[in-house]
Amino acid sequence: MIKKEMIAMLLAGGQGSRLGILTSKVAKPAVSFGGKYRIIDFPLSNCINSGVDIVGVLTQYQPLRLNTHIGIGIPWDLDRNIGGVTVLPPYEKSGNSEWYTGTSNAIYQNIDYMEMFNPDYVLILSGDHIYKMDYEVMLDFHKANNADVTIAAMPVPYEEAKRFGIVITDENRKITEFEEKPENPRSNLASMGIYIFNWKTLKESLIVKSEQPALDFGKHIIPYCHKNGARIFAYEYNGYWKDVGTLNSYWEANMELIDIIPEFNLYEEYWKIYTKSEALPPQYVSRDSVVEKSIIGAGTNVYGKIYNSVIGCGVTIGSRSVIRDSIIMNEAVIGEDCELNKAIVAENAVIGNYVKLGVGEEAENETDPNIYAHGITTVGENTVIPDGIIIGKNSIVSGRTEAADYENGMLVGGKTLIKAGDKR
């Protein structure tokens, strides 16, 4: 018989639409982060570092890159004889088949998977947070409190608390009330979307609430448990935690890695972050290059100047090009004499010579002003930008563009240029 104390279920099916074109072809957890990682590496590494060696990864939106990245889990040592990592996509059933309609619905549809391991506890994680956490310590807390549900929560400044789901606890950290995005928060403990459930509690509530459309943890399951008198506790977490759900928070979290001693330190021996990495050669920095306050992935060739930037693996930066405050993902090619300011260039993009990104005044983006803001210029994956093009702030370019697609060789600030049918 198989018996596991705790298994993890990792929600990785969301599109993450607030990351705009970065997630047009990949699920958010598969978006690159910090030069060589992908966002899902952080919860997966946390799992194995915490001794959780059974992880079900729920996928739905654009899973190809996620699937190839996870494979059989070798990078995280999750290739196990029993369990390990399993990718769980939605599937057809003899009765009514449906997509995963909500976070809890996705878990509900995989009750059989969890049952296989006969767990006492189930850890629910989401695939879009950057943090290091020992889930075993959280489990100890859960057990010590004889809890039915434990929610990880972190203190946030009161003025920001209204953006979060807030938990109100008694002196023993037992949760008495929930407030979703409160106007006048009574507590500053924000839920991090990380839960430990007693398996019995979880299974029972999932089955009872199964008819609920778009079944969700925050909206339905937790309130249901609370109403039925379940013991719900808040596990306070005080380390680095970043939700990289928006383009701006994604950019900020990347930039925080380049501080002298970053709050989120990838260089510690303890609690390593693992990722699928091929054996890549070292990076080459040419005689005329300048690299300052940046991190650069393996196999990259630098001939230009890089300041305050995060550069992925296998990237080429042409001679005399100047890259500032930017994120350049794996295998992108930047031509010669370019100028990039606060740009995000996604994987495999090819930028010609004499191209300028992020110049001029900031203007509101015409299509999604809420997503493309803060002066970030975004270039989608596999995009081609021809020589000499100038692109303004808060603009987006995606697809294999040609000179004719630009008016006078320019895309002014706030404009969106998405070329359809950019299949290669």
Added chain:
Amino acid sequence: MRAIGLILAGGNSYRMRELSQKRAVAAMPVAGSYRSIDFALSNMSNSHISRVGVLTQYNARSLNEHLSSSKWWDFGRKQGGLFVFTPTVTIENNFWYRGTADAIFQNLSFLKNSHEPYVVIVSGDGIYKMDYNKVLEYHIEKKADITIVCKDIAENEEAERYGIVKLNKDSKIEEFEEKPMIAKSNTISCGIYVIRRRQLIELIEKCAEEDRFDFVRDVLIRYKNLKKIYAYKLNDYWSNIASVEDYFRTNMDFLKPEVRDYFFRQYPDVYSKVDDLPPAKYNVGSNVMNSLISSGSIINGTVEDSVIFKKVFVGNNCEIKNSIILNDVYIGDNTHIENCIVESRDTIRANSYYKGDGEIKIVLEKNERYVF
């Protein structure tokens, strides 16, 4: 598959000076992120040779650590695999490997239990890319008994350091001399051999009967007029690490764009054990010129014309010039290093000064390191 592989990785070279104290030459770190044996292993894997034996002897700790899993080179298959043979005491034998032929003899069962008709024997310290199938096809076409991969070297390259061969018009080897006083040709042996498995077993057994132990001297040279030994010419990059100077030059070769392009961008890839290291980090004050920097390194100072291996920390105001810094070295602030090879895991105190004059200086510094 038509061939099995044997990699001779037991050797040591006094010409590697202090660098050989810690490890066999086959385990020497090369080109920032690799070990020299990675090239032979990757060539085997890329040539679809799936059953490979590695013969180790001299200080194999570092090598064994590197070979702890065969998955990096994709040998972890149900058919084939990576086999490491270190000398052991047996009922018949309590010797170390007394030579390359003896090493093969002591593991003859590996050859006998295989079913592949050919064996590719290579040394573990060559830096090159090669499809061994091409040599094998040539070997079959020539109806050769043994094929040796050879290379023509330039006049100024001291052919006397290598095995020298002299060929007839048909590329058949007529003369073979190991490290002669005066080289009679500029064609050298690259230490890569193709031979029929049964032929090899026969020759090795005969060697053992006669108490002969060296593959080059007692098989190749001794049988050169008796067996049909052919040369296969290699025209691409090839370098072997036999001395500190070779080692230094080979690493510096990777600063050349054409060498990097050949090894790193062109098919097929070279594989190595993957360390889970973060991207290299450049802080304010870093000034890197014409250098290779590997993952996990943190650079605060000046690095020029150098190869920096993995997990190296370069402190503020440091100047590293024309040097090789091996894995996991900590270099304190205001340090000057020029024309040096800094041994792995060294800890160099702040305000140090090292400069190689006339020859490459090898820096060994085992100071206390304070980990933050």
